[in-house]
Amino acid sequence: MQRSFTDQLNRTISVSYPPKRIISLVPSQTELLFDLGLDAEVIGITKFCVHPESKFKEKTKIGGTKKLNLDLIRSLKPDLIIGNKEENEQLQIEALMEEFPVWMSDIYDLEDAKKTISQIGALVDREPEAAYLNHLINAGFNDLQTLALQNNLNKSVAYLIWKNPYMFAGRNTFINHLLAVNGLNNVVKESRYPEMSMEELRLLKPELVFLSSEPYPFKEKHLEEISAVLPEAKVLLVDGEMFSWYGSRLVKAVQYFFQFQKELY
Structure with missing residues (x-):
């Protein structure tokens, strides 16, 4: 089933729902995905996504937040990529956007952070868990x-x-x-x-x-x-x-x- 979501750059993406092959490009959002219970669904993370430590050891590393390995990302065939405007590099993100559903956050305060948790919860079918956080x-x-x-x-x-x-x-x-x-x-x-x-x-x-x-x-x-x-x-x-x-x-x-x-x- 395809579902549409709007990210925090006001872009609408279409996602195969619920997503089963997620790549996270930002450490804090990677930790969130694991805390939402997406152990199997997260298939790729950055070398800075060190929490939780047990997950860091077993997941594929797709480079750093600003130096992504685009070929490795392509080979993993993600059905969702989650990034952040400040932490990721614009040209690399734009290249990924041409090939994959890429959802971007843009965060300046606690209200933005809580909105991100809610929106990612909806995006990955974990709304009750996100609401509790x-x-x-x-x-x-x-x-x-x-x-x-x-x-x-x-x-x-x-x-x-x-x-x-x-x-x-x-x-x-x-x-x-x-x-x-x-x-x-x-x-x-x-x-x-x-x-x-x-x-x-x-x-x-x-x-x-x-x-x-x-x-x-x-x-x-x-x-x-x-x-x-x-x-x-x-x-x-x-x-x-x-x-x-x-x-x-x-x-x-x-x-x-x-x-x-x-x-x-």
Whole structure:
């Protein structure tokens, strides 16, 4: 049976329903598909789709999120490919769109993330499971916002995602939205992921500086380097998956942020 679905780029695709041969091009959405119970249906994932670990080991790797192996994807004969506007490379996605049903997400905040979970649930015939995940996410993040307000958590922060050059999460990003939910104000006013020197950052006087575990794997030594340059700021290593994965990982992120907020009072 063929069914039509509209993705978040407002494209309509026709899918053999329910899909039986799914390729996922984004780690957070791969984890979501497995958490929805699609162990057999997911046949291809990227080399960055590391959760859950047991599934990562047994599934075919079709390259990286921005360097897909198109010939390998073609050989797997998928009946559905699921990607993301920010994380995948436009020309490669457009090439796949000419041959396969490709459903794309475009996510900037929690509402977008919950909508994605619902829409993917409908796309793969797992609507009740998706609704339950959204129930948990909704309740958890409402409580997190309440907690931040109760504790007057209102601190300025810079969130580093890359080194050489230093790059930051700016406005119009999912990370920026999750910072705000947790009572934190991003000192970076530029949109998306601007470059900035430590001298420029010092002038913004952030109370907190977060060093993300991904995409650049910041470590303890980097914490010491940046603390030396910004002695007035509290510099912390943070779990990048909790701040930037927008699928079912958000359920786990709730508990992470409850603990995380306590460190910031």
